[in-house]
Amino acid sequence: MAMLQTEPAAAAAGTGGAIAVSVRNITKNYGDVEALKNLSLDFPRGQLTSLLGPSGCGKTTLLKIIAGLLEPTSGEVEVNGRPVRGPGPDRAFVFQDFALLPWANVLRNVAFGLELRGVARSEREAIAARYIREVGLAGFEKSYPHELSGGMRQRVGLARALAVDAEVLLMDEPFSAVDEQTRRKFQEDLLSLVKNENKTFIFVTHSIEEAVYVSDQIAILLPRPSRVSEIIRPRGLRQKDVANIRRDPEYLDIVDRIWASLKSYVE
Amino acid sequence: MPSRSLLLKLASAVIFFGAWEIAGRIPVSYAFPTFIESMEALGRMALDGTLVRAYAETLRPLAIGVAISALLGIAIGLWIGLTEWFDWLFSPIFVVMQAAPLAALIPLLVMVYGIGLTSKVFVVCIMAMPVIVLNTAGAVRNTPHSLKEMGRAFLGSRRDIILKIIIPSASPIIFSGLRLGISAGFIGAILAELKITPTGVGDIITFSRSIADYASMYSAIFSIIALAVIFLNLLEKLERTLFEGNVRGYASD
Numbered sequence: 363m364a365m366l367q368t369e370p371a372a373a374a375a376g377t378g379g380a381i382a383v384s385v386r387n388i389t390k391n392y393g394d395v396e397a398l399k400n401l402s403l404d405f406p407r408g409q410l411t412s413l414l415g416p417s418g419c420g421k422t423t424l425l426k427i428i429a430g431l432l433e434p435t436s437g438e439v440e441v442n443g444r445p446v447r448g449p450g451p452d453r454a455f456v457f458q459d460f461a462l463l464p465w466a467n468v469l470r471n472v473a474f475g476l477e478l479r480g481v482a483r484s485e486r487e488a489i490a491a492r493y494i495r496e497v498g499l500a501g502f503e504k505s506y507p508h509e510l511s512g513g514m515r516q517r518v519g520l521a522r523a524l525a526v527d528a529e530v531l532l533m534d535e536p537f538s539a540v541d542e543q544t545r546r547k548f549q550e551d552l553l554s555l556v557k558n559e560n561k562t563f564i565f566v567t568h569s570i571e572e573a574v575y576v577s578d579q580i581a582i583l584l585p586r587p588s589r590v591s592e593i594i595r596p597r598g599l600r601q602k603d604v605a606n607i608r609r610d611p612e613y614l615d616i617v618d619r620i621w622a623s624l625k626s627y628v629e
Numbered sequence: 630m631p632s633r634s635l636l637l638k639l640a641s642a643v644i645f646f647g648a649w650e651i652a653g654r655i656p657v658s659y660a661f662p663t664f665i666e667s668m669e670a671l672g673r674m675a676l677d678g679t680l681v682r683a684y685a686e687t688l689r690p691l692a693i694g695v696a697i698s699a700l701l702g703i704a705i706g707l708w709i710g711l712t713e714w715f716d717w718l719f720s721p722i723f724v725v726m727q728a729a730p731l732a733a734l735i736p737l738l739v740m741v742y743g744i745g746l747t748s749k750v751f752v753v754c755i756m757a758m759p760v761i762v763l764n765t766a767g768a769v770r771n772t773p774h775s776l777k778e779m780g781r782a783f784l785g786s787r788r789d790i791i792l793k794i795i796i797p798s799a800s801p802i803i804f805s806g807l808r809l810g811i812s813a814g815f816i817g818a819i820l821a822e823l824k825i826t827p828t829g830v831g832d833i834i835t836f837s838r839s840i841a842d843y844a845s846m847y848s849a850i851f852s853i854i855a856l857a858v859i860f861l862n863l864l865e866k867l868e869r870t871l872f873e874g875n876v877r878g879y880a881s882d
Contacts, residue, residue: 426778431778431781449782449783449784450784451784453782454783455779455782455783459775461773461778461779463776463794463797463798464798465798465800465872465873474783474793475783475784477793478785478786478789478793522783
């Protein structure tokens with residue numbers, strides 16, 4: 363365990379510009395139910411942070427609060443030092459169920475974020491076409507969502523989020539609805555995306571292996587009451603070749619350790 | 630080579646009209662003409678201008694009523710679907726309207742609005758509007774939550790979300806409401822002409838029955854059904870052009 367470093371939630375903050383998103387003392391109640399209680403967490407710029415935890419721990423709620431889709435009962439979210447008051451151009455969202463428009467083809471779906479921002483048609487379609495190529499869907503511009511496989515649909519959702527060029531990418535269990543092989547390919551692609559795009563990724567998952575595989579920082583959320591129980595930063599995994607990560611001792615250690623701490627919360 | 634669906638449509642038409650012809654020849658009833666007799670009567674009335682004059686009369690309340698029902702019905706349906714208190718206020722009216730025995734209400738309408746165009750337009754609207762309103766409201770309320778959330782996440786205004794997400798997403802159900810509503814409107818238009826004052830196509834039906842010219846009577850009924858079918862097909866074409874991807878399936882299948 364020497365390679366692991368665990369820090370209390372509040373002490374994870376770096377200095378100044380190193381933190382892209384900062385969550386301060388967020389509480390969210392649904393009626394009498396406390397979904398989140400006094401939660402604080404920092405998300406380092408240019409890195410991928412996973413929110414990992416059993417179902418009901420509020421990880422998606424937290425992501426939607428960061429997105430500005432949900433209003434916290436109390437507490438603050440700051441993106442680049444500016445408080446979040448609602449959805450903003452600095453954040454883009456990738457949905458678990460893809461949230462594609464079934465009546466629109468791939469090109470329009472990918473360009474939809476830009477369309478809502480009032481970007482002219484020729485310009486937004488040129489940008490969309492570029493990101494469609496980037497996620498490997500060239501040739502499917504005129505296809506409709508129902509003609510694509512689950513994995514391809516999520517690539518459309520990813521391209522749509524990339525096309526608006528937001529600094530922060532919020533991903534809500536993006537790979538949970540695709541098959542295992544596709545998921546592995548996605549995870550590899552995500553690693554190169556984190557490396558090549560200068561963006562901050564916030565990634566919700568319930569898969570321990572997935573979180574350890576793709577993350578620079580893993581925040582483990584526990585329910586009842588919901589809180590960040592620990593933050594794990596794998597040290598040596600990002601330098602490894604993607605093909606070797608899964609048999610790396612550090613990878614295996616972290617997976618075991620997270621399982622040990624989550625086990626008691628699984629019914 | 631004609632498509633399979635066209636062949637099937639032709640085959641079902643041949644079977645139906647063949648059965649009609651045979652039933653007319655047996656005959657199942659003295660008052661039931663053969664298909665060929667009816668078509669002859671239809672041709673005769675089309676050529677001597679009877680049919681044109683009749684439709685000029687019938688189409689007026691029908692077109693006005695259907696137009697009002699479609700525009701107002703979709704607008705009210707959207708409103709009901711988007712605001713809760715409006716739903717509470719207006720939904721019951723349309724549910725009652727849909728369930729009301731219209732023929733029994735016609736004397737009341739005549740008492741209030743007379744025997745002219747207004748009453749007939751009302752009958753068409755009462756028949757056509759409820760299903761359009763209720764379908765639209767239901768479809769709007771059932772817009773997938775994640776699509777609306779996506780619109781907000783990508784900075785869509787309320788207006789954008791209604792125009793670019795909620796309405797297209799509701800369009801298959803709205804269109805099915807339109808189809809049902811408009812066919813009910815056709816029924817309403819003829820019902821009005823039979824129950825209020827015999828004019829147009831309703832007049833042909835009433836008059837030819839009274840002189841036992843059953844071929845003309847059935848050809849008039851046939852022509853109104855044919856017109857309704859053609860109109861509904863055009864509506865389907867419009868839907869296909871407007872929302873191509875919708876007609877073929879859904880991303881969440």
